[in-house]
Amino acid sequence: MDNFNFDVKSPKYFIDDIIRKAAGGDARIINAFEVIPRAVFIPEASRHQAYDDISLPIGQGQTISQPSLLAHMLKKLDIKETDTILEIGSGSGYLAALLSKMCKNVYSVERIAPLLNSARKLLRRMSISNVHFLLGDGALGWEDHAPYDKIVASAGATKIPDNLVAQLSDNGRFLIPLNDSLMCYIKENGTIIEEKGVPVKFVDFVGS
Ligand code: SAH
Numbered sequence: 001m002d003n004f005n006f007d008v009k010s011p012k013y014f015i016d017d018i019i020r021k022a023a024g025g026d027a028r029i030i031n032a033f034e035v036i037p038r039a040v041f042i043p044e045a046s047r048h049q050a051y052d053d054i055s056l057p058i059g060q061g062q063t064i065s066q067p068s069l070l071a072h073m074l075k076k077l078d079i080k081e082t083d084t085i086l087e088i089g090s091g092s093g094y095l096a097a098l099l100s101k102m103c104k105n106v107y108s109v110e111r112i113a114p115l116l117n118s119a120r121k122l123l124r125r126m127s128i129s130n131v132h133f134l135l136g137d138g139a140l141g142w143e144d145h146a147p148y149d150k151i152v153a154s155a156g157a158t159k160i161p162d163n164l165v166a167q168l169s170d171n172g173r174f175l176i177p178l179n180d181s182l183m184c185y186i187k188e189n190g191t192i193i194e195e196k197g198v199p200v201k202f203v204d205f206v207g208s
């Protein structure tokens with residue numbers, strides 16, 4: 001990782017064959033994937049697979065998500081440049097870095113200290129300054145910076161964490177894998193409205 005070139009862009013085939021379609025042609029999403037090289041976030045042993053459309057191990061029994069799934073999630077989130085976003089499960093920091101290119105501020109909560117430290121260090125080295133990390137249980141959210149325009153959870157849950165709903169702004173969007181479906185909720189006049197989910201497999205959301 002030490003002699004990694006942080007100025008490198010993602011390869012063209014990755015953008016053209018995998019991301020463009022999954023992002024529904026959205027130029028801002030495509031740009032984020034171009035300027036944030038996924039290889040930076042992958043341990044050396046699997047780095048040769050960094051631009052394959054697969055999830056890969058990042059240590060501590062966790063994985064970095066499949067890029068096409070992340071592109072799909074970014075599309076669903078309907079991100080505005082003015083958005084403040086809460087991410088649960090920083091993991092490698094890849095999604096946080098992608099989000100940083102599309103919105104104003106990202107607040108990212110991770111429960112495993114070595115992952116959080118490595119993500120924080122990487123983003124600093126990439127000169128990304130609008131992502132803020134917190135070590136803790138993401139089920140509690142990050143109240144200090146609420147409400148959030150968007151909330152995205154990278155770990156699967158079996159029920160919707162109440163604290164996260166409470167920290168979502170009105171008209172905000174909340175994306176969370178629930179019982180293996182990627183669920184999207186929208187808050188309207190204080191009420192949560194559910195969008196149709198798609199089946200996906202995520203690592204478990206640990207905690208209350
Ligand atoms: N977005 C990440 C995906 C990481 S995998 C990336 O781009 O690499 C999901 C992460 O969620 C793991 O790092 C796991 O430790 C974390 N996680 C699971 N449950 C959590 C919880 N309750 N609070 C905070 N983080 C959690």
